[in-house]
Amino acid sequence: MKDLQHYMRPGTLQLGALPPLSLYVHLPWCLRKCPYCDFNSHEMKPGELPEQRYLDAVIADLEQSLPLVWGRGVHSIFIGGGTPSLFSPDGIERLLSDIRTLMPLQPGCEITLEANPGTFETDRFRAFREAGVTRLSVGVQSFNDAHLKALGRVHDRAQAIAACEEAQAAFDTFNLDLMYALPGQTLAQLEADVTQALALAPPHLSIYHLTLEPNTYFAKFPPEVPPEDTAYAMLDRITEMTQATGLQRYEVSAYAKPGHRCWHNLNYWQFGDYLGIGAGAHGKLSFAHRVVRQVRYRDPKLYMDHALAGDAVAQEEEVARADLPFEYMLNALRLREGFSLREFTERTGLPANAIGQALLEAEAKGLVTRGLDRVQPTERGFDFLSDLQSLFLPG
Numbered sequence: 001m002k003d004l005q006h007y008m009r010p011g012t013l014q015l016g017a018l019p020p021l022s023l024y025v026h027l028p029w030c031l032r033k034c035p036y037c038d039f040n041s042h043e044m045k046p047g048e049l050p051e052q053r054y055l056d057a058v059i060a061d062l063e064q065s066l067p068l069v070w071g072r073g074v075h076s077i078f079i080g081g082g083t084p085s086l087f088s089p090d091g092i093e094r095l096l097s098d099i100r101t102l103m104p105l106q107p108g109c110e111i112t113l114e115a116n117p118g119t120f121e122t123d124r125f126r127a128f129r130e131a132g133v134t135r136l137s138v139g140v141q142s143f144n145d146a147h148l149k150a151l152g153r154v155h156d157r158a159q160a161i162a163a164c165e166e167a168q169a170a171f172d173t174f175n176l177d178l179m180y181a182l183p184g185q186t187l188a189q190l191e192a193d194v195t196q197a198l199a200l201a202p203p204h205l206s207i208y209h210l211t212l213e214p215n216t217y218f219a220k221f222p223p224e225v226p227p228e229d230t231a232y233a234m235l236d237r238i239t240e241m242t243q244a245t246g247l248q249r250y251e252v253s254a255y256a257k258p259g260h261r262c263w264h265n266l267n268y269w270q271f272g273d274y275l276g277i278g279a280g281a282h283g284k285l286s287f288a289h290r291v292v293r294q295v296r297y298r299d300p301k302l303y304m305d306h307a308l309a310g311d312a313v314a315q316e317e318e319v320a321r322a323d324l325p326f327e328y329m330l331n332a333l334r335l336r337e338g339f340s341l342r343e344f345t346e347r348t349g350l351p352a353n354a355i356g357q358a359l360l361e362a363e364a365k366g367l368v369t370r371g372l373d374r375v376q377p378t379e380r381g382f383d384f385l386s387d388l389q390s391l392f393l394p395g
């Protein structure tokens with residue numbers, strides 16, 4: 001890693017203050033690879049997980065990264081994957097206590113762990129809570145056994161319900177992940193999934209349109225998914241049904257009760273900073289005159305070897321000044337509340353007039369509304385989000 005002087009040298013951006021800092025930790029293994037998944041996750045038999053060595057590597061990675069975030073408190077931690085709940089509660093406890101030794105955590109720091117219902121055992125979730133996790137994110141995807149099977153999930157409906165009930169009982173807040181527009185799914189089946197999810201009263205719900213990602217089994221052997229107009233009708237039903245139970249759609253795919261928004265994801269969408277450690281993890285860090293992106297080695301074994309040898313970062317680049325408006329909009333316009341011009345300037349180090357022309361165009365097309373300082377996507381802007389975002393591409 002380059003020394004700190006390199007990051008602090010003069011540049012064309014002027015960031016008045018650094019944004020809040022989050023920490024992302026990637027744990028890259030799953031019991032079985034789902035056919036739709038393009039995340040950096042690899043199959044592993046439960047007894048063969050190299051838990052200790054991997055945690056050693058992650059902590060070595062963190063130690064090497066500290067000079068870049070010196071003195072900054074951590075507002076949230078997200079332990080994602082892969083299937084982090086495959087790790088033992090003792091392992092998670094060790095990870096969190098090592099993080100606490102190395103970095104100051106802000107009071108009330110949100111600590112999320114992703115859990116798969118296939119790894120659910122009654123005492124396990126409570127033990128994660130004891131280890132310091134404050135929020136569980138449960139990957140349910142569907143409550144329909146036939147759809148779960150088609151998605152290659154390792155759990156069934158009963159396990160999904162049991163996992164959510166335990167998350168509800170053991171944590172003050174939790175998230176439930178669903179996907180829609182599944183192979184062969186009808187509108188009535190989607191309604192049944194959402195009804196079941198809402199019956200479990202999750203304070204936070206994330207609902208994603210199933211996408212057939214390149215380099216997945218589904219890309220090679222595409223299943224038949226509902227046509228686009230059915231998928232739109234599904235999203236409309238999701239919006240109506242969630243609203244009726246007091247969940248607010250605060251981001252394109254995220255719905256929350258008041259006080260239960262995911263702080264960590266909000267920080268991404270507000271173009272905050274995050275240090276990403278673990279195999280293939282992405283990070284974004286700001287300095288007085290530049291914004292830097294990093295990616296760690298993707299293959300778990302290669303990552304462990306490199307991190308333990310003191311060089312976990314596979315790629316690093318400065319975000320070009322011309323790319324910053326679009327990168328900012330990729331995040332901020334996903335939020336129902338949009339952003340303020342002051343925040344734009346604070347986070348990108350660019351003057352507001354850098355997006356003046358694009359904003360005029362977006363407003364003329366009815367894709368955003370503008371108040372004194374605030375810019376918000378309209379309903380139409382939300383529906384045609386990628387068109388709206390592309391107005392901010394470099395000219």
Ligand SMILES: C[S@@+](CC[C@H](N)C(=O)[O-])C[C@H]1O[C@@H](n2cnc3c(N)ncnc32)[C@H](O)[C@@H]1O
Pocket residue numbers: 036037038039080081082083114115116117138139140141177178179208209210211212213
């Ligand atoms: C990184 S995954 C981790 C969650 C956990 N491993 C699990 O699957 O239970 C986070 C979420 O992304 C969503 N997801 C993954 N692949 C997707 C795809 N191809 N299309 C839409 N959503 C996807 C799923 O809802 C999943 O729960």
Ligand code: SF4
Pocket residue numbers: 029030032033034037038039041081082083116139
């Ligand atoms: S369990 Fe989650 S991370 Fe693992 S393969 Fe399936 S969707 Fe991907």
